Amino acid sequence: MVVLGKKGASFVETIGLIGAIMIFVGVVWIIAYNWEEMPDFLKISILVISVLASFSSGIILRHQDYEKIGRALLILGALLYIASIFLIAQIFNVSLDIQTTAWLFLLCWVGIILSAYALDSPENVFVSMIAFLIWFALQFLSFAQETEDFSGGILTFGFLGIGILFFGLNLLHRNTGHKFARVYQFWSVFYFLVIAFLISSMSIMLRLWDKGFSSNSPTFFTFSVFAFSLLIFLIGVAVSVGKSVTGKEIFYFVLIVLAFIVFIGLIYFVSGNVGTCYSKTCYDFKTSSQCSSAPFDWFCKWEGNSCFQESCEAYSSNESFCNSAPSDLDCKWINDSYYWRCEPASRCDTLPSEAECNASPRCEWGSYDGRFGGGYCFLKGQNDNNKDCRQNDNLKEDCLDNDLCRWNSSPAYDQELPSGIWAFWIILNIFFMAFLLLCIYYGYFLKMRKIVTLSFVAFILQILYKFIEYARYTTLGLGYTFVIGGVFLLVLGWLILKWKKDFSVNWASSEEKK
Amino acid sequence: MEEKLKIQLIRLFTAFLIILAIISSFIVYQYWPLLTGGKIVLATRPVDPYDPLRGQYMSINYEISNIENLSEDFKSGDYVYVLLKKDNQSIWRYENFSKAKPTKGDFVRGKVLSYGNNVQYGIEQFFFETGAVIPTTNLTVEVKVSDSGRAKISQLLYNGKPVEIDSKGGGGYNPFFPF
Numbered sequence: 224m225v226v227l228g229k230k231g232a233s234f235v236e237t238i239g240l241i242g243a244i245m246i247f248v249g250v251v252w253i254i255a256y257n258w259e260e261m262p263d264f265l266k267i268s269i270l271v272i273s274v275l276a277s278f279s280s281g282i283i284l285r286h287q288d289y290e291k292i293g294r295a296l297l298i299l300g301a302l303l304y305i306a307s308i309f310l311i312a313q314i315f316n317v318s319l320d321i322q323t324t325a326w327l328f329l330l331c332w333v334g335i336i337l338s339a340y341a342l343d344s345p346e347n348v349f350v351s352m353i354a355f356l357i358w359f360a361l362q363f364l365s366f367a368q369e370t371e372d373f374s375g376g377i378l379t380f381g382f383l384g385i386g387i388l389f390f391g392l393n394l395l396h397r398n399t400g401h402k403f404a405r406v407y408q409f410w411s412v413f414y415f416l417v418i419a420f421l422i423s424s425m426s427i428m429l430r431l432w433d434k435g436f437s438s439n440s441p442t443f444f445t446f447s448v449f450a451f452s453l454l455i456f457l458i459g460v461a462v463s464v465g466k467s468v469t470g471k472e473i474f475y476f477v478l479i480v481l482a483f484i485v486f487i488g489l490i491y492f493v494s495g496n497v498g499t500c501y502s503k504t505c506y507d508f509k510t511s512s513q514c515s516s517a518p519f520d521w522f523c524k525w526e527g528n529s530c531f532q533e534s535c536e537a538y539s540s541n542e543s544f545c546n547s548a549p550s551d552l553d554c555k556w557i558n559d560s561y562y563w564r565c566e567p568a569s570r571c572d573t574l575p576s577e578a579e580c581n582a583s584p585r586c587e588w589g590s591y592d593g594r595f596g597g598g599y600c601f602l603k604g605q606n607d608n609n610k611d612c613r614q615n616d617n618l619k620e621d622c623l624d625n626d627l628c629r630w631n632s633s634p635a636y637d638q639e640l641p642s643g644i645w646a647f648w649i650i651l652n653i654f655f656m657a658f659l660l661l662c663i664y665y666g667y668f669l670k671m672r673k674i675v676t677l678s679f680v681a682f683i684l685q686i687l688y689k690f691i692e693y694a695r696y697t698t699l700g701l702g703y704t705f706v707i708g709g710v711f712l713l714v715l716g717w718l719i720l721k722w723k724k725d726f727s728v729n730w731a732s733s734e735e736k737k
Numbered sequence: 738m739e740e741k742l743k744i745q746l747i748r749l750f751t752a753f754l755i756i757l758a759i760i761s762s763f764i765v766y767q768y769w770p771l772l773t774g775g776k777i778v779l780a781t782r783p784v785d786p787y788d789p790l791r792g793q794y795m796s797i798n799y800e801i802s803n804i805e806n807l808s809e810d811f812k813s814g815d816y817v818y819v820l821l822k823k824d825n826q827s828i829w830r831y832e833n834f835s836k837a838k839p840t841k842g843d844f845v846r847g848k849v850l851s852y853g854n855n856v857q858y859g860i861e862q863f864f865f866e867t868g869a870v871i872p873t874t875n876l877t878v879e880v881k882v883s884d885s886g887r888a889k890i891s892q893l894l895y896n897g898k899p900v901e902i903d904s905k906g907g908g909g910y911n912p913f914f915p916f
Binding site: 267271274275278279282285286304307308311312313314315316317318319320323330333334337338341342343368369370371440 | 741742745746748749751752753755756757759760763764767768794813814857859860861862863864889890
């Protein structure tokens with residue numbers, strides 16, 4: 224038997240994986256293109272037999288020392304199983320709503336994880352974790368859609384729960400020396416990195432808890448997951464501490480979890496309070512009485528369960544109908560070389576210059592955002608109101624007290640953020656950087672290249688994202704931001720490469736000694 | 738060596754059982770209303786979009802997808818039982834709605850959506866081969882409804898007769914290279 228070196232084995236693994244994905248796409252393609260010609264029984268049989276054939280050939284090749292190709296075929300089996308679930312759903316015209324799609328991914332996850340244990344395939348545990356992530360996100364979204372209340376803070380707690388769950392499963396598997404322990408360890412780090420990324424992002428931080436905390440179905444779902452995760456973690460600690468895991472590792476893990484909980488909790492007091500106070504539009508009035516109380520010159524009208532801004536477009540069917548439009552709308556019939564239409568004699572949003580705009584009695588030149596210059600021709604009443612509302616930027620309560628203003632937790636481009644927010648953001652980012660370094664160290668400590676690589680990728684993505692974020696939220700001016708950011712990135716890039724090089728050398732020498 | 742192979746085969750057999758059990762349970766669950774349900778025909782208002790993940794489908798809006806005054810008694814996510822009555826064109830039309838499962842008559846179970854008075858029955862999509870041509874007017878949908886009110890599409894009807902799908906009529910739209 225030819226013994227391949229590390230690089231050769233990795234090459235075979237890559238080729239095998241690409242082959243598996245190509246076969247997967249090919250099978251799905253063939254079935255999709257001959258959908259109507261095939262009876263349902265044949266479609267399902269082809270899919271199920273493909274799954275079973277992939278698993279069988281994977282097991283046989285793995286047994287005959289073609290380990291890498293065998294593993295690729297097991298992954299192919301898992302992918303074909305996912306395709307089977309979705310194509311069977313298609314045969315039965317299963318609904319496309321979020322909840323049903325979440326159920327389908329749950330079926331995918333259950334099937335792959337159970338078969339992964341049966342086949343002793345860590346690769347398929349990895350694939351099942353992807354299905355699990357999609358299921359969790361979709362299930363949360365489905366509950367949030369039902370209650371019309373999407374809370375980023377609650378979702379973040381959910382991710383934290385899953386991170387704890389996978390760490391607990393890692394402990395349980397380490398205790399028995401099971402090889403899946405490392406897959407759970409990787410995914411645990413992945414979830415913690417996702418949370419760190421979420422909470423250290425200014426855009427997300429400002430909106431994380433913008434709707435406060437409500438005890439509804441998304442919260443109940445998330446905290447059930449969290450409680451179950453804690454239980455698994457505690458069982459993991461009880462059976463493994465002092466044997467396969469040191470008390471020190473558990474202590475640091477608990478410390479990190481507590482730090483995350485504290486930071487997510489602290490964001491509660493920050494998010495939602497910084498933002499922009501805009502003028503409402505007709506569409507923001509949710510009841511008939513609110514709609515009719517809108518200022519006269521906003522032209523709001525309640526019809527078909529919603530409030531909309533009446534416009535000349537609604538009278539576009541013919542010239543006489545256009546002429547019958549309310550006189551306040553100032554409509555006129557136009558029949559030029561392009562098409563016929565009914566539009567305002569002085570439609571504000573089509574007036575290109577400040578002079579033309581201000582010449583119209585209904586319109587006024589203004590700007591939502593002074594940062595990039597330019598402007599926009601507004602309906603006069605709304606522009607005046609918008610100016611009044613913007614006085615309450617960063618003052619949520621005052622903004623909401625005014626019935627004609629609406630609150631948006633995302634600051635406008637021309638809006639200065641309070642220095643306290645910047646200070647908190649810097650603290651969160653220092654925490655994230657420290658956590659990333661800890662993950663790199665942890666990967667090195669456990670001799671897990673995948674964790675080290677994941678952390679380095681997260682590190683680089685984080686730096687790039689911070690640069691974009693800084694440019695978005697600072698009013699320093701784009702020119703200065705690009706120069707400072709560019710220099711910072713070049714220096715940092717050089718440091719990372721140097722560090723990674725030293726790190727790889729140390730790793731190699733430590734493996735040699737071993 | 739033989740012992741190791743035996744263990745591998747036992748593992749493989751277990752994986753087969755798991756996969757077959759899940760897939761067959763899923764098929765039985767989906768097939769149950771078609772096997773045991775009573776037949777009704779619903780009037781539609783279809784459009785024709787495309788789902789990149791699951792192929793071409795027709796998104797069907799039913800006459801009973803929007804029910805007046807529903808939002809007063811129900812909140813988003815609640816189940817609603819919609820009672821139906823057959824008219825002289827052999828189409829089942831809306832008669833009433835109820836929170837509790839009706840004890841008699843034809844009915845279908847739906848889920849109240851978060852906006853307006855909309856109800857979803859899980860029969861809003863009909864999938865067909867990419868590139869196939871399906872009439873989009875004068876369509877009704879034959880549905881089988883189980884005792885619990887769960888509905889499944891059994892076939893599309895055009896002018897009251899089963900639709901014949903022209904699977905190559907559209908020139909073979911390719912989902913991977915749509916342009």
